[in-house]
Amino acid sequence: MSQLRTVSEAICFDGRQITYEHDSAACDCTMRFAAFLPPAAARHPVPALYWLSGLTCTEENFSTKAGAQRCAAALGIALIVPDTSPRGVGLPGEDDLMEVGSGAGFYLNATEAPWNKHYQMYDYVADELVAVVNAELPVDPNAKSISGHSMGGHGAITIGLKNPAAYRAISAFAPIASTLKSAWANTALRAYLGPDLETWRPYDAAWLVEHRPSQHTLMVDQGLADPFLEQLRTDDLKAACEASGQPLQLRFRKGYDHGYYFVSSFIEQHLNFHAAALRSE
Amino acid sequence: MSQLRTVSEAICFDGRQITYEHDSAACDCTMRFAAFLPPAAARHPVPALYWLSGLTCTEENFSTKAGAQRCAAALGIALIVPDTSPRGVGLPGEDDLMEVGSGAGFYLNATEAPWNKHYQMYDYVADELVAVVNAELPVDPNAKSISGHSMGGHGAITIGLKNPAAYRAISAFAPIASTLKSAWANTALRAYLGPDLETWRPYDAAWLVEHRPSQHTLMVDQGLADPFLEQLRTDDLKAACEASGQPLQLRFRKGYDHGYYFVSSFIEQHLNFHAAALRSE
Numbered sequence: 001m002s003q004l005r006t007v008s009e010a011i012c013f014d015g016r017q018i019t020y021e022h023d024s025a026a027c028d029c030t031m032r033f034a035a036f037l038p039p040a041a042a043r044h045p046v047p048a049l050y051w052l053s054g055l056t057c058t059e060e061n062f063s064t065k066a067g068a069q070r071c072a073a074a075l076g077i078a079l080i081v082p083d084t085s086p087r088g089v090g091l092p093g094e095d096d097l098m099e100v101g102s103g104a105g106f107y108l109n110a111t112e113a114p115w116n117k118h119y120q121m122y123d124y125v126a127d128e129l130v131a132v133v134n135a136e137l138p139v140d141p142n143a144k145s146i147s148g149h150s151m152g153g154h155g156a157i158t159i160g161l162k163n164p165a166a167y168r169a170i171s172a173f174a175p176i177a178s179t180l181k182s183a184w185a186n187t188a189l190r191a192y193l194g195p196d197l198e199t200w201r202p203y204d205a206a207w208l209v210e211h212r213p214s215q216h217t218l219m220v221d222q223g224l225a226d227p228f229l230e231q232l233r234t235d236d237l238k239a240a241c242e243a244s245g246q247p248l249q250l251r252f253r254k255g256y257d258h259g260y261y262f263v264s265s266f267i268e269q270h271l272n273f274h275a276a277a278l279r280s281e
Numbered sequence: 282m283s284q285l286r287t288v289s290e291a292i293c294f295d296g297r298q299i300t301y302e303h304d305s306a307a308c309d310c311t312m313r314f315a316a317f318l319p320p321a322a323a324r325h326p327v328p329a330l331y332w333l334s335g336l337t338c339t340e341e342n343f344s345t346k347a348g349a350q351r352c353a354a355a356l357g358i359a360l361i362v363p364d365t366s367p368r369g370v371g372l373p374g375e376d377d378l379m380e381v382g383s384g385a386g387f388y389l390n391a392t393e394a395p396w397n398k399h400y401q402m403y404d405y406v407a408d409e410l411v412a413v414v415n416a417e418l419p420v421d422p423n424a425k426s427i428s429g430h431s432m433g434g435h436g437a438i439t440i441g442l443k444n445p446a447a448y449r450a451i452s453a454f455a456p457i458a459s460t461l462k463s464a465w466a467n468t469a470l471r472a473y474l475g476p477d478l479e480t481w482r483p484y485d486a487a488w489l490v491e492h493r494p495s496q497h498t499l500m501v502d503q504g505l506a507d508p509f510l511e512q513l514r515t516d517d518l519k520a521a522c523e524a525s526g527q528p529l530q531l532r533f534r535k536g537y538d539h540g541y542y543f544v545s546s547f548i549e550q551h552l553n554f555h556a557a558a559l560r561s562e
Contacts, residue, residue, distance in 0.1 A: 010537075010538050010540060010542040010543070011504075011506070011536040011537045011538070011542065011543070011546075012542035012543075012545065012546055013545075013546045014546070017542050064345070064346050064541065065345050067348035067351065067545065069542075069545070070348065070545075070546075223292075225292070255292040256291075256292050257291050257292070259291055260345065261291040261292065261293035261298050261350075262291070262292070262293075264293065264294075264348065264350070265292075265293055265294045265295070265350075265351075
């Protein structure tokens with residue numbers, strides 16, 4: 001019997017745009033994700049790009065606002081978009097702050113109570129979701145890549161670098177490049193991991209880039225009119241790449257801000273970047 | 282001094298995506314609209330496509346979900362997207378029904394109290410908004426066209442046909458093709474216009490097509506998995522076009538439903554259709 005329950009489904013660019021929910025063991029609750037299956041997936045398994053969204057987002061934002069299905073349909077790539085946190089699990093304060101709780105899972109495994117019971121988003125995204133998708137959807141388990149936006153850019157870089165054999169390519173839009181130096185992330189990581197900064201480092205993109213660089217090129221787009229540059233620490237990522245030799249295609253985009261109008265403008269370039277890597281073996 | 286106040290602005294595909302508000306004389310309240318100005322508008326006036334949205338929408342839905350900016354930027358066309366009704370004007374029951382009041386202006390001039398004081402969306406869209414846009418934004422006042430979705434498809438066809446010299450092309454996605462025969466529209470038109478069906482006819486797309494056909498081709502896309510076919514009366518539009526000789530490109534799309542995943546899949550074809558007409562004189 002399928003582990004997946006279909007919440008909604010629509011045709012888009014002749015592919016299937018589906019919202020699923022399923023029982024997550026990692027998060028000990030029902031989790032949702034969106035999947036776009038390109039037309040080619042009706043004929044054979046296709047590569048999959050995992051997209052991790054930013055603070056306050058659900059699995060829906062990227063699917064409705066990025067305009068990615070057009071390119072994904074043409075390139076024959078599935079898009080897998082998890083929600084950004086457990087939902088409605090009843091933890092005290094789970095809806096009080098933008099940076100902690102619902103919509104703010106930060107793609108890490110919480111060790112502090114009360115979050116540790118449900119907020120295991122690293123294990124969920126890197127392992128459980130991949131296993132469910134590989135078992136249930138027509139994707140090639142050997143052709144995955146990962147991207148994301150803001151908090152999800154942090155997630156894509158950290159999960160990608162910690163699992164170098166799992167993903168063929170990593171990219172990000174306006175990533176939170178250093179959780180150690182971002183006030184948003186500080187609030188979150190203190191709640192989820194406690195005060196010991198040693199435990200934060202494996203969830204800091206710049207730290208990982210410096211200590212575990214990837215052989216793959218990392219592609220990053222950053223708007224120069226982004227009001228959150230101070231939170232994102234792009235320069236720390238750049239410095240870390242220079243220090244470790246991590247190949248980086250960093251494009252600063254004049255006039256662009258932090259939102260999906262920015263993401264939609266460059267998503268085609270990211271999908272082409274991923275498609276080249278996904279086709280390469 | 283400008284009549285327009287900027288609510289928000291972002292760069293998108295190197296053009297400007299702006300939300301404006303202004304004081305509307307027609308609706309006797311503050312109205313909002315979205316404008317996408319393609320990169321070419323920084324150099325010379327550009328043609329403008331007016332997009333009318335469906336029930337429950339604001340000026341935001343099309344702008345965030347249709348993915349139209351990519352094509353509009355490439356074609357050098359401005360997108361002008363009004364809100365679908367007056368907002369917060371304090372009429373009794375204005376937020377009680379999906380079909381009447383906020384989000385449901387139906388692009389008509391209400392004659393019945395209490396709606397008639399503010400709900401003058403026909404005059405607003407066909408005259409006042411056009412005058413404001415022509416005066417304030419870098420558009421070519423002689424190159425306009427009109428399109429829309431669902432209730433907005435009804436609006437595009439009725440406003441387009443009643444102002445044949447004003448618009449170079451008309452298209453629609455899943456339009457409410459007969460307000461006389463749609464239960465949604467019946468509820469609305471009874472509230473706005475009263476029980477005399479004579480007064481409804483000028484706001485019925487199929488009736489207008491039959492009595493005032495256009496020399497232009499009308500392009501319509503309709504999803505065959507649309508759950509609202511009974512409300513939309515596509516067959517009445519088809520029959521009216523056949524009766525009057527109105528040229529019609531009607532494309533039934535297998536598997537597509539009523540939402541923006543459907544609109545986004547075919548918006549490029551509609552923009553190309555409008556661009557050809559807007560460039561033709």
